[in-house]
Amino acid sequence: MKALLLALCLPALLLPAAGAAPAIIPLPISLQEQPGAFAWNASTPITVAPGAAEAASLLRDYFGGLVGPEKTRAPIVFEAAPTLPEEAYELEVTPQGIVLRAASHAGWANAIQTLRQLLPPARIAHPAAGGPLALPCVVIHDAPRSHWRGLMLDCSRHFFTADEVKQVIDTMALHKLNVFHWHLTDNNGWRLEIRKYPRLTSVGAWRGDDPAERVGDFYTQDEVREVVAYAAKRNVTIVPEIEMPGHGMALLTAYPELANGKGPFRVTSELFIGAADTLDVSNPKVYAFLDDVFAETAALFPNGYLHIGGDEVDQRPWQNNPRVQAWMKEKGVPDLDHVQPAFTARILALAQARGRRVICWYNGRAAPMPGAIQMYYNNHPEVLAKLLQAGDDVVLCPDYPLYFDLAYADNSTDKVYAYEPIPEGITPEQARHILGYEAAIWTEHLYTLANIEAQTYPRGCAMAEVFWSPPAARHLDDFHARLKVHLERLKALGISVHKRGSDI
Ligand code: ACM
Numbered sequence: 001m002k003a004l005l006l007a008l009c010l011p012a013l014l015l016p017a018a019g020a021a022p023a024i025i026p027l028p029i030s031l032q033e034q035p036g037a038f039a040w041n042a043s044t045p046i047t048v049a050p051g052a053a054e055a056a057s058l059l060r061d062y063f064g065g066l067v068g069p070e071k072t073r074a075p076i077v078f079e080a081a082p083t084l085p086e087e088a089y090e091l092e093v094t095p096q097g098i099v100l101r102a103a104s105h106a107g108w109a110n111a112i113q114t115l116r117q118l119l120p121p122a123r124i125a126h127p128a129a130g131g132p133l134a135l136p137c138v139v140i141h142d143a144p145r146s147h148w149r150g151l152m153l154d155c156s157r158h159f160f161t162a163d164e165v166k167q168v169i170d171t172m173a174l175h176k177l178n179v180f181h182w183h184l185t186d187n188n189g190w191r192l193e194i195r196k197y198p199r200l201t202s203v204g205a206w207r208g209d210d211p212a213e214r215v216g217d218f219y220t221q222d223e224v225r226e227v228v229a230y231a232a233k234r235n236v237t238i239v240p241e242i243e244m245p246g247h248g249m250a251l252l253t254a255y256p257e258l259a260n261g262k263g264p265f266r267v268t269s270e271l272f273i274g275a276a277d278t279l280d281v282s283n284p285k286v287y288a289f290l291d292d293v294f295a296e297t298a299a300l301f302p303n304g305y306l307h308i309g310g311d312e313v314d315q316r317p318w319q320n321n322p323r324v325q326a327w328m329k330e331k332g333v334p335d336l337d338h339v340q341p342a343f344t345a346r347i348l349a350l351a352q353a354r355g356r357r358v359i360c361w362y363n364g365r366a367a368p369m370p371g372a373i374q375m376y377y378n379n380h381p382e383v384l385a386k387l388l389q390a391g392d393d394v395v396l397c398p399d400y401p402l403y404f405d406l407a408y409a410d411n412s413t414d415k416v417y418a419y420e421p422i423p424e425g426i427t428p429e430q431a432r433h434i435l436g437y438e439a440a441i442w443t444e445h446l447y448t449l450a451n452i453e454a455q456t457y458p459r460g461c462a463m464a465e466v467f468w469s470p471p472a473a474r475h476l477d478d479f480h481a482r483l484k485v486h487l488e489r490l491k492a493l494g495i496s497v498h499k500r501g502s503d504i
Contacts, residue, residue, distance in 0.1 A: 022136055023485035024117045025461050026176055026468035027478075034137035036095045038075075040066055041132050044097075045074035052078035055100070055108035058233050062116055065128040076100075078108055087178075087235070088143035091115060093135050109235035110176055114140060117174075121488035148395060148436020149467035150179035150239070151460070153452065156186030156250070157271050157443040159205075159216060162223040164449045166230050171453065171495055173234035175464035180231055181239045181307065181438055184219075187249035187273050191218045192240070192300075196292050197255065204250035207267040216267070224300045239359065240301045242293060243309030245279040245343055252277060258286050260317045260324065271444040277317050281343040282327030291350045298354045306351050310369070311361035311377075313340055337366070344369050359395065368392055373435060377403075381423035388430035395435050396421050402439040402463065404455045405446060408500040417462035417479055420471060437467050453496040458483055 021033060045068040048056045055078055060067045067076070075097030081090065082103050089111035090101040100111040118135045119127055127133065151172055153160070160168070169180050184192045190204035206216035219227070231238055252258065253265040260280045268276075279286050297306065315336040318324045324339070333342045344360065348371050351358045362374035364383035374387055379398035387394050396402075401411040401419050421437050439460065446452055461483055465474060490497050 022118050022138060023482035024114055024140075025479075025482055025486045026465040027473055027482070028114065028140050028142035029470060029473075030139075030141045032139045034094070034139060036137045037134035038093050038095055038097060038137065039132065039134055040098075040127075042066070043068035044076055045069050045071040046076040046078065047071060047074040048078050049080040051080060051104065052108055054105050054233055055102075055112065058109060059112055059115075061233075062112065063127050066133075078102075081107075085143055087147060089114070089140075091138070091140040091142070093118065093137050095137065098135070106178075106235045109173070109233070110142065110144075113174055113176055114142065117486075117489065121485055122492050124489045125492045125494070144176065144468045145470060146434075146436045146467050148179050148438070149177045149464065150181050150395070150397075150436060150438030151177055151456070152181035152183055152241075152397065152438055152440040154183040154186070154441060154443040155191050156183060156189045158447055159189060159191065159218075160443075160449060160452070161217070162219055162227050165227055167449060168452065169227070169231045169234060169236050171457070171493075173236055174489075174493075175460060176235075176468055177460075177464055178236050179239060179436065179438065180236050181241060181440075183241045183243075185241070185243050185250060185309075186247045187268050187276070188271055189216050189218075189267060190250040190254065192224065192242070192297070193218055193220045194293055194296050195221070196296065197289070199254040200251065202254075204254035204267060207250075207269045209266070209269075221296070221300060228301060237303040238301055239303065239305045239307055240297055241307035241309055241359075242297060243311075244290065244347065245281060245310075245340065246313035247309055247311070248279060249273070249276060251279075255289070258283065258289060260321050276314070278313060279343075280321065280323065281318065281339060282321070282323045287346060287350065290347060291354075294351055294354045294356065298356055304355060304357055305359055305373075306356040307359040307375070308344070308347055308351070308372075309361055310340065310344060311363065315339060341367065341369060344372070348372060362387075362394075375438070377440070381425075384423065385425065385430075388426060388433050391433065393433050393435055395438060397438040397440050399440075401459075402437070403442065404439050404459065405442040405444070408459065408498055411459065412500075413459040413462050413483075414476065416459045417466065417474065417476055419463075419466055421466065437463075439463055450496040454498040457490060457495060457497050458487065459498075461486060 048070050077099045079099055079101045081101040084103040087106045089107040091111045091114055092099040100108055102108040116124055190200045194200050201218040205218040206214050208214040228238055250267045253267045256263050256265055259277050261277045318339050348358050359373040359375050360369045362368055362376045364378050368374050373393045375395045375397050377397045377399055379400050401415045422431050
């Protein structure tokens with residue numbers, strides 16, 4: 001009898017944590033454990049539905065030699081389920097094999113990330129190495145709460161190579177984060193190659209007065225295309241940010257003829273600089289220049305959004321510029337407060353003509369830019385309510401708790417987990433105008449990929465669950481228990497994790 005019991009239990013003993021539900025982050029809508037396991041020990045053939053070739057390739061990227069040749073009937077199946085919503089997936093593991101069901105690439109990519117988390121944590125980096133493998137049998141139905149689950153990275157204050165950016169994106173994908181907001185220009189460096197204006201990168205990407213101490217770099221258009229494709233394969237879309245009319249010392253150093261003032265300008269090494277000078281909003285060349293920049297940017301980033309920054313603009317230099325004063329009279333701009341909106345209205349028209357929807361930073365103090373998506377970066381429910389009542393589309397990126405350059409002492413993992421982005425009193429109709437949510441990583445004091453990762457994780461795990469899972473399903477103790485296992489995954493993948501944030 002004992003021997004029989006032992007034999008019956010044997011498959012269970014091979015599971016990563018016998019008896020415990022698989023520790024998936026973010027938590028799926030529904031996960032049913034089933035008896036048994038799938039022994040995935042050798043190259044196993046796959047069946048690939050039309051439209052799933054990219055997903056099959058992603059499975060190969062992650063599972064290496066465990067994924068065998070394509071066959072019409074095979075134990076691992078990518079199945080088309082056209083009635084499933086965008087990004088939703090179903091994942092079934094049985095003793096006979098694995099079925100990944102979705103309507104499109106996004107859903108299959110999400111299913112693959114969940115499948116990775118069914119592995120024993122230590123095996124996630126190299127599943128094909130290390131002996132017999134048993135995946136627990138499960139039936140999972142899952143779909144995201146929000147389709148905009150973002151992370152912003154500032155690559156101007158400090159530059160991160162295209163390969164490092166890919167690593168950031170791959171770790172996002174593990175957590176089913178799907179929007180990488182790429183802050184590409186600022187006072188401390190212009191990072192995007194624009195072929196029509198080579199000085200943007202030959203001059204604007206470099207800082208330091210002493211030639212021996214010059215630092216900088218930029219992304220070539222070929223590198224950007226590579227990063228965009230790498231991200232798309234992982235169901236991550238990229239929103240580029242080109243800051244204007246302020247935060248532009250790198251731009252003005254490269255092309256001082258576009259500046260409001262006389263300069264001199266230099267790409268500054270002072271990382272905490274406030275706004276200095278701005279673009280000359282009265283100069284037609286500024287609009288022609290930006291239109292050219294938009295054309296090249298739009299060709300590189302296919303997703304239809306363009307973030308134009310717009311935060312922290314010092315309006316005072318416009319007051320001392322007779323050209324801008326004359327332009328204000330001519331355009332009927334009544335005062336300094338209306339200069340930036342008049343500028344941005346023209347930018348919106350240019351970007352729209354290139355098929356882009358514009359996103360602007362919004363802090364709740366000035367009037368929101370009509371027609372733009374407001375990226376609201378403070379956290380006052382009454383300001384959000386006002387935006388939504390006015391019918392503005394909004395992406396929420398609240399500094400507290402989602403600026404991840406800030407200390408864990410301020411924005412702790414548990415605070416992030418407790419964050420509920422839709423405050424009470426918001427109607428379902430108004431909530432439809434909340435397009436999604438992001439965290440931001442400004443890099444004034446973050447130098448390395450390891451810095452960025454540790455500032456992001458583990459609180460990014462909590463964020464991923466806030467953005468993905470139904471709010472009623474969130475329970476802190478349960479999250480902590482799953483996070484404990486998940487931290488082993490991050491360790492196996494070589495991802496740096498902040499000790500303060502993992503104090504569980
Ligand atoms: C911002 O924090 N200035 C967007």
